Amino acid sequence: MRILAISGSLKAASSNTSLVRAASRLAPESVEIIVYAGLADLPHFNPDLDDLDKEIAPLPVAHFRRQLRASDGVLISSPEYAHGVPGVLKNALDWLVGSGETVGKPFALINASPLATHAQESLTEILTTMAANIVAEASIRIPLAHRKLDESGIVSDPEISGLLRASIVALVRAIEDSRAEAEDV
Numbered sequence: 001m002r003i004l005a006i007s008g009s010l011k012a013a014s015s016n017t018s019l020v021r022a023a024s025r026l027a028p029e030s031v032e033i034i035v036y037a038g039l040a041d042l043p044h045f046n047p048d049l050d051d052l053d054k055e056i057a058p059l060p061v062a063h064f065r066r067q068l069r070a071s072d073g074v075l076i077s078s079p080e081y082a083h084g085v086p087g088v089l090k091n092a093l094d095w096l097v098g099s100g101e102t103v104g105k106p107f108a109l110i111n112a113s114p115l116a117t118h119a120q121e122s123l124t125e126i127l128t129t130m131a132a133n134i135v136a137e138a139s140i141r142i143p144l145a146h147r148k149l150d151e152s153g154i155v156s157d158p159e160i161s162g163l164l165r166a167s168i169v170a171l172v173r174a175i176e177d178s179r180a181e182a183e184d185v
């Protein structure tokens with residue numbers, strides 16, 4: 001099983017990036033969590049650059065879509081900027097609206113700040129519109145704010161790593177459930 005983890009922050013010392021990197025270290029053995037590293041390379045979304053019929057898109061976009069297609073689920077951890085979703089993350093999602101990699105795919109939206117409720121609600125609304133399967137049990141608040149924990153600190157902190165593991169386990173369960181449903185059809 002493969003999960004793509006996306007941080008909504010480009011900051012070098014980002015707490016959200018530390019969270020997704022820690023998640024890749026905390027994943028159960030049968031699960032590979034790959035941290036997406038191309039957010040900054042995606043061009044600004046422009047429908048004129050995207051030929052969906054001929055599957056011609058800018059290279060970073062094609063790579064992003066391929067990584068999503070190869071993933072069974074997605075884990076997003078994002079900061080809130082001015083009560084909204086960071087532009088870089090919204091831009092990345094805009095590239096997927098027409099190509100459809102989010103449709104039916106299980107998503108965990110983890111929230112590292114108890115104050116960032118607007119971005120979390122907005123991200124939920126955007127991904128619901130894009131027909132993603134947002135896994136409520138996996139979309140939990142992880143109280144990282146003011147803890148100043150890096151990736152290793154998160155992994156070794158029993159409370160934070162326990163919450164992160166619980167989110168991953170809930171996402172994995174939802175992926176297994178959706179696979180079982182697909183087999184039944």
Ligand SMILES: Cc1cc2nc3c(=O)[nH]c(=O)nc-3n(C[C@H](O)[C@H](O)[C@H](O)COP(=O)(O)O)c2cc1C
Nearest residue numbers: 009011013014015016017079080081082083115116
């Ligand atoms: C430009 C800017 C705007 C922000 N706006 C908000 C906001 O509206 N609400 C909030 O809770 N935090 C806001 N923050 C705080 C960030 O969400 C917070 O510092 C977050 O932990 C940063 O995540 P990162 O370390 O992964 O980059 C803002 C930060 C910046 C730099």
